[in-house]
Amino acid sequence: MLPRLPLAAWVNDIVHWLYVLIGPFLGDVANVIRVVVDGATNGLSAVPWWIVVLVLAVLAYLSGKWKLTLGTIIGLTLIFDLGLWDDMITTLVLVILSALVSVVIGLPLGIWSAKSRKAYRVIAPLLDLMQTMPSFVYLVPVLIFFDIGLVPAIFATVIFAMPPAIRLTRLGILQVPGNLVEAATAFGTTDWQLLWKVQIPLAIPSIKAGVNQTIMLSLSMVVIASMIGAGGLGADVMSALETVNVGQGFEAGISIVILAIILDRVSQKLGRDKPIMVESD
Amino acid sequence: MDSSIEVHQVTKIFGSKTEQALQLLRSGVDKGEIRERCGCNVGVNQASFNIQHGELFVIMGLSGSGKSTLLRCLNRLIEPTSGNIIINNQNIVTMSKQDLLKFRQKQVSMVFQQFALLPHRTVAENVAFGLEIQNVPKSERQRVAEEKLSLVGLEGWGNQYPENLSGGMKQRVGLARALANDPAILLMDEAFSALDPLIRDEMQRELLNLQDKLHKTVVFITHDLNEALRLGARIALMKDGEIVQIGTPDDIIANPANDYVAKFVRGVDITKVLVASDVMRPALPLLSQNDSPRIALRVLNETGLSSGFVVDSAKRLLGIVSADRLANAIAQQREVLTESDIEVVTPVHANAHLDHLVNMILRSKYPLPVIDDEGVLCGLIFKSSILEAFASQGGDAYAPAVAASSMGQ
Numbered sequence: 001m002l003p004r005l006p007l008a009a010w011v012n013d014i015v016h017w018l019y020v021l022i023g024p025f026l027g028d029v030a031n032v033i034r035v036v037v038d039g040a041t042n043g044l045s046a047v048p049w050w051i052v053v054l055v056l057a058v059l060a061y062l063s064g065k066w067k068l069t070l071g072t073i074i075g076l077t078l079i080f081d082l083g084l085w086d087d088m089i090t091t092l093v094l095v096i097l098s099a100l101v102s103v104v105i106g107l108p109l110g111i112w113s114a115k116s117r118k119a120y121r122v123i124a125p126l127l128d129l130m131q132t133m134p135s136f137v138y139l140v141p142v143l144i145f146f147d148i149g150l151v152p153a154i155f156a157t158v159i160f161a162m163p164p165a166i167r168l169t170r171l172g173i174l175q176v177p178g179n180l181v182e183a184a185t186a187f188g189t190t191d192w193q194l195l196w197k198v199q200i201p202l203a204i205p206s207i208k209a210g211v212n213q214t215i216m217l218s219l220s221m222v223v224i225a226s227m228i229g230a231g232g233l234g235a236d237v238m239s240a241l242e243t244v245n246v247g248q249g250f251e252a253g254i255s256i257v258i259l260a261i262i263l264d265r266v267s268q269k270l271g272r273d274k275p276i277m278v279e280s281d
Numbered sequence: 282m283d284s285s286i287e288v289h290q291v292t293k294i295f296g297s298k299t300e301q302a303l304q305l306l307r308s309g310v311d312k313g314e315i316r317e318r319c320g321c322n323v324g325v326n327q328a329s330f331n332i333q334h335g336e337l338f339v340i341m342g343l344s345g346s347g348k349s350t351l352l353r354c355l356n357r358l359i360e361p362t363s364g365n366i367i368i369n370n371q372n373i374v375t376m377s378k379q380d381l382l383k384f385r386q387k388q389v390s391m392v393f394q395q396f397a398l399l400p401h402r403t404v405a406e407n408v409a410f411g412l413e414i415q416n417v418p419k420s421e422r423q424r425v426a427e428e429k430l431s432l433v434g435l436e437g438w439g440n441q442y443p444e445n446l447s448g449g450m451k452q453r454v455g456l457a458r459a460l461a462n463d464p465a466i467l468l469m470d471e472a473f474s475a476l477d478p479l480i481r482d483e484m485q486r487e488l489l490n491l492q493d494k495l496h497k498t499v500v501f502i503t504h505d506l507n508e509a510l511r512l513g514a515r516i517a518l519m520k521d522g523e524i525v526q527i528g529t530p531d532d533i534i535a536n537p538a539n540d541y542v543a544k545f546v547r548g549v550d551i552t553k554v555l556v557a558s559d560v561m562r563p564a565l566p567l568l569s570q571n572d573s574p575r576i577a578l579r580v581l582n583e584t585g586l587s588s589g590f591v592v593d594s595a596k597r598l599l600g601i602v603s604a605d606r607l608a609n610a611i612a613q614q615r616e617v618l619t620e621s622d623i624e625v626v627t628p629v630h631a632n633a634h635l636d637h638l639v640n641m642i643l644r645s646k647y648p649l650p651v652i653d654d655e656g657v658l659c660g661l662i663f664k665s666s667i668l669e670a671f672a673s674q675g676g677d678a679y680a681p682a683v684a685a686s687s688m689g690q
Contacts, residue, residue: 179397180399182358182393183391183393183397184410185358186389186391186468187391187411188382188384188385188411189382197413197414202400
């Protein structure tokens with residue numbers, strides 16, 4: 001018989017060791033994030049609801065269609081009417097901040113993994129782990145480090161939502177045609193100039209797709225995030241589940257869907273000035 | 282004139298055991314065996330040549346002959362495995378990365394087969410790319426971009442995106458971009474191969490015109506021998522990574538170094554190689570403007586011709602005069618030839634290619650007079666001289682074409 005590997009005990013030891021080692025530091029980080037989150041939430045809540053609707057409607061209009069503009073106004077008014085406005089704002093802040101952190105960390109990692117084969121060899125399995133490990137498994141250690149509230153929710157959301165930002169950034173850079181990279185190199189570009197003047201501009205469509213996916217995955221975490229005290233629309237869904245109130249669950253659910261559609265369409269189309277045609281050999 | 286580019290024994294071996302492969306190569310083992318013994322591919326095999334300042338040097342070979350690899354060794358887009366490349370007293374091969382970037386920015390530019398224009402930048406921004414890399418101020422970049430665009434005949438296109446341009450125009454932008462940082466050396470990698478034949482012809486002509494003005498050192502890669510012969514002051518023929526022959530177009534046609542070159546040359550359209558001065562015969566007899574009609578007529582009668590070409594005291598061509606006109610002048614008791622006696626004819630330049638002349642010759646009643654830059658008559662082309670040229674160069678494939686076009690007269 002094989003002796004049983006004490007994997008669980010090892011992981012427990014590592015988490016404990018990490019807690020002792022970086023717990024206080026993470027506590028400080030958590031406090032900073034908490035201040036930012038609370039500020040954003042309180043700030044947005046203080047703004048009259050119709051101004052928020054107006055701003056999002058303008059964004060929807062800028063991203064293209066009047067249909068989307070109309071849908072945004074009707075959808076958000078419905079959320080306000082259902083009395084879910086404050087929860088929606090909490091969820092919006094959670095999603096936007098998580099996506100922001102994911103992109104800020106994910107873009108450089110994506111670029112690095114495109115440039116260095118070694119880096120990709122380390123990052124790729126981590127990405128697989130982040131995407132496939134059931135989120136409940138890391139919710140617990142996240143709770144140990146950050147306590148309950150919006151901060152651990154953001155942390156857990158970032159773990160789940162960051163991989164597409166990394167993968168699609170890497171893909172976009174690798175898809176830049178070799179002859180363009182060669183041409184730029186022939187004119188004496190430094191690695192940095194090559195990256196900023198050729199590779200990133202040409203990878204923008206792919207990077208945008210990554211950002212869009214990150215936002216969508218962040219939204220899909222709101223219900224799970226509410227289990228560790230994130231509040232927002234996810235909490236409404238949870239309480240509806242607990243009381244078997246199908247109607248209330250539907251109201252919260254449809255609000256999440258409305259928010260998802262608005263964020264998806266706006267993030268897909270915003271800032272797309274002209275389609276870039278890349279010729280292939 | 283001193284050399285602009287000196288290439289000494291440049292070798293490029295692709296694979297992991299390059300040291301071992303290099304040893305084998307130097308001891309004379311052939312490519313195929315090296316591939317079997319150490320899994321390495323010999324891209325360029327000990328190539329050596331010198332290119333003069335302002336020379337248009339063509340490297341020609343079929344695909345896989347290593348010509349593009351050799352070209353990329355010149356600016357180290359591909360690192361040579363061994364050998365030296367001396368440009369402006371600097372050894373490119375041993376340059377530091379910093380110096381190499383400077384070298385690429387200032388001294389050498391490249392034009393690509395697939396144009397390789399950046400699709401997210403306007404035409405002007407593409408042209409100015411090399412300057413932007415050197416942090417040249419924006420106003421200066423714009424000025425240079427406009428200047429270079431008008432040089433290649435694209436003024437006013439600066440604000441367009443490359444996707445709105447035709448293939449020929451894209452390559453003009455590629456050329457303008459390469460000229461923008463005013464390099465001494467232009468590397469052109471199959472620059473016209475992706476263009477359709479008419480546009481290619483036009484671009485070749487334009488490159489030659491530009492070269493007359495700019496006198497860059499140009500290294501031009503092509504797989505098309507006609508293109509090589511038309512453009513190249515000298516041509517290096519490559520096969521299997523080796524340079525098989527280097528010479529002027531005439532050398533290569535007349536004395537192919539081996540069967541491989543001969544086989545290449547056999548397919549050449551010689552009307553594109555030969556120029557008027559290659560097939561002209563001495564212009565005899567010549568009549569002088571100062572001759573009296575009586576003397577002129579006697580000269581014609583002695584040679585049995587019905588008309589003769591007239592030159593001035595500096596031997597510049599004035600036109601042609603017929604025996605009938607001379608007889609008239611004599612009847613009118615005139616002692617000199619007047620302008621009305623002399624019929625104006627269209628001469629051709631000594632450097633004009635035969636393919637442009639064939640129809641003129643076949644259509645003309647007289648032999649074609651050939652003049653040089655000063656207008657001095659240097660020879661005559663007869664219908665028969667063209668056919669002789671075809672026959673002696675073994676260009677049988679073209680004889681029917683000439684026969685057909687003369688039947689159409």
